[in-house]
Amino acid sequence: MANKSTESWGRLKRANHAIIDYDDIALDAKPDMRLPFGNGRSYGDSCHNQRGILVDSRPQCRILDFNKQDGILTAQSGVLLSEILQILAGTEWFLPVVPGTKFVTLGGAIANDIHGKNHCHRGTFGRHVRRLVLKRSGKREIACTPNMNHEMFEATVGGLGLTGFIVSAEIQLSPVPSHYVLETKRPFGSLAEYLALAEESESNSEYSVAWLDSLATGDDLGRGILITGNHAPCVKSPRYGEPKVTIPFTPKRPLVAGPVLRAFNWAYYRAGARQVEPAIVHPNAFFFPLDAIGHWNRLYGAKGLYQHQCVLPFYTAPDALKEMLEVSQRAGHGSFLTVLKRFGDKPSPGLMSFPMPGFTLTLDFPNRGATTVALLNELDRITQQAGGRVNPYKDAHMSAETFQAGFPHWERLELMRDRAINSDFWKRVTARKALIPPDMETPEINQAPQPGIQTMHLKSNTTQ
Ligand SMILES: Cc1cc2nc3c(=O)[nH]c(=O)nc-3n(C[C@H](O)[C@H](O)[C@H](O)COP(=O)(O)OP(=O)(O)OC[C@H]3O[C@@H](n4cnc5c(N)ncnc54)[C@H](O)[C@@H]3O)c2cc1C
Known part of the structure; x- marks a missing residue:
């Protein structure tokens, strides 16, 4: 067992963990002591369990099978999406959903049921998982699919790593003409203009995302660039x-504030406003522009950064989005990167998946202590009043009340949680409410086992 000081992507605090490999999780563990760990690209504390034991998935990084005919890929959970994409490069298959960084593990993508720029068309990552193998503490591996052990499947997809260790997964890839993308950039002058454009842009584009100039005010409030794309032959x-390039050190104060923040927003808007001709771009440039600079999170300074991502229902979004941008500006906290996307109505298989139909706004703030926390509280209040929810795997501060209002099914996940697993996030937002005694047995098994794999059906009486 090695000891390691780990950070999540927000770098708000370092946590001391012991690290073990997957092979060691057969050993019995004390309640709440463990947590699966991928590549630490979650921003807040959902991938931390202070003074606990992280189960490192990265050593489990083999591609187990790739059927080029049907586009079905099976891999161990510690493989990075970048490694999968490299295997797929040059084929006519692509991951159906990719986030804004390719340096996340397959297990992390499932446990957070991540979304991409094509939610309206493909929904979340979990929709494309055909089967996963799960290891719960002290038990044998079990296979879960949308039809077999389906309750455990639904709890594990978007289950924040709390139901057990995802050992491997089988995913359905998407057919594409190539990995390259025909990108179109289109400036818009206000929030209202974006809201009118967003749906239309999705009818002829697989991918769609808007960058907002977080410093624009008055009639220009919410102006930005709409970036759309389709895979193109190449x-x-x-x-x-x-x-x-990598940022080699952490400056004491954030470098993404004040004049740099203003200059970046102004220059990005001008540059986007000029480009009118569609262009074929490298997938790294279209999907993962931030990955071009290693450790870019260090630019936010020694105190780290908060990312606030919410989703708001369509009918409340116009007012709530406006209020959020204004509140951030009034607090003197322009967000360095402000991103707006539209989520469609493709249902997520996960019990606790973050997306729902509506608009999702993402804001990044350097941590300035109490003033930043006060701003985040305001953003949470607006989200809650608008009937929305805050993204758990970006969060490092929301209250139990805000979380439970946004995710009314949270108690079902608590029932399915592996009692040896917990996270700092989960302890905070559930206020440690004990629903079942820690020594309660795993639910009953009543399906025919497959060779080498223990299958089980949960006899919980919970309903969706
Ligand atoms: C620049 C950037 C852009 C991003 N853009 C997006 C985006 O567009 N859309 C989006 O949805 N997210 C986005 N994210 C967030 C990121 O995609 C998710 O947080 C992702 O799940 C992180 O994966 P990871 O491998 O780093 O896992 P970690 O952060 O290490 O862990 C994430 C969770 O998964 C659990 N977990 C990890 N491995 C396993 C396993 N084998 N079994 C069970 N549970 C496991 C952990 O316990 C934890 O709860 C972005 C993050 C960054 C830094």
Whole structure:
């Protein structure tokens, strides 16, 4: 067992963990002591369990099978999406859903049921998981699919790592002409203009995302660039390598504030406003622009950064979005990167998946202590009043009340939680409410077992 000081992507605090490999989780563990860990790209404390034991998935990083005919790929959970994409480069298959960074593990993508720029068309990552193998503490591996052990499947997809360790998964890939993307950039002058454009843009584009100039005020409030794209035929085979440039140290104060923040927003808007001709771009440039700079999170300074991502129902979004941008500006906290996307109505298989139909706004703030926390509380209040929810795997501060209002099914996940697993996030937002005694047995098994795999059906009486 090794000891390691780990950070999540927000770098708000370091946590001391012991790290074990997957092979050691057969050993009995004390309640609440463990947590599966991927590549630490979650921003807040959902991938931390202070003074606990992280089960490192990265050593489990083999591709187990790739059927090029049907586009079905099976891999161990510690493989990075960048490694999967490299295997797929040059084929006519692509991951159906990718987040804004390719350096996340397959297990992390499932446990957070991540979304991409194509939610309206493909929904979340979990929709494309055909089967996963789960290891719960002290038990044998079990296979879960949308039809077999389906309650455990639904709790595990978007289950924040709390139901057990995802050992491997089988995913359905999407057919594409190539990995390259025909990108179109279109400026819009206000929030209202974006809201009118967003739905229309999705009818002829697989991908759609808006960047907002967080400093624009008055009639320009919410102006930005709408970036859309479709996979395009291209004979080139892309490389999904490591960043070429890395921020080598952490400045004491954030570098993404004040004049830099203003200059960046102004220049990005001008540059986007000029480009009118669609262009074929490398997938790294279209999907993962931030990955070009290693450790870019250090630019937010020694105190780290908060990311606030909410989703708001369509009918309340116009007012709530306006209020959020205004509140951030009034607090003197322009967000460095402000992103707005539209979620469609494709249902997520996960009990606790974050997306729901509506608009999702993402704001990044350097941590300035109490003033930043006060702003985040305001953003949470607006989200809750608008009937929305805050993204758990970006969060590092929301109250139990805000969380439970946004995720009314949370108690069902608590019932399915592996009693040896917990996270700092989960302890905070559930206020440690004990629903079942920690020594309660795993639910009953009543399905025919497959060779080498223990299957089980949960006899919980919970309903969706
Ligand atoms: C620049 C950037 C852009 C991003 N863009 C997006 C985006 O567009 N859309 C989006 O949805 N997210 C986005 N994210 C968030 C990121 O995709 C998720 O947090 C992702 O789940 C992180 O994966 P990870 O492998 O780093 O897992 P970690 O952060 O290490 O862990 C994430 C969760 O998964 C659990 N977990 C990890 N491995 C396993 C396993 N084997 N079995 C069971 N549970 C496991 C952990 O316990 C934890 O709860 C972005 C993050 C960054 C840094």
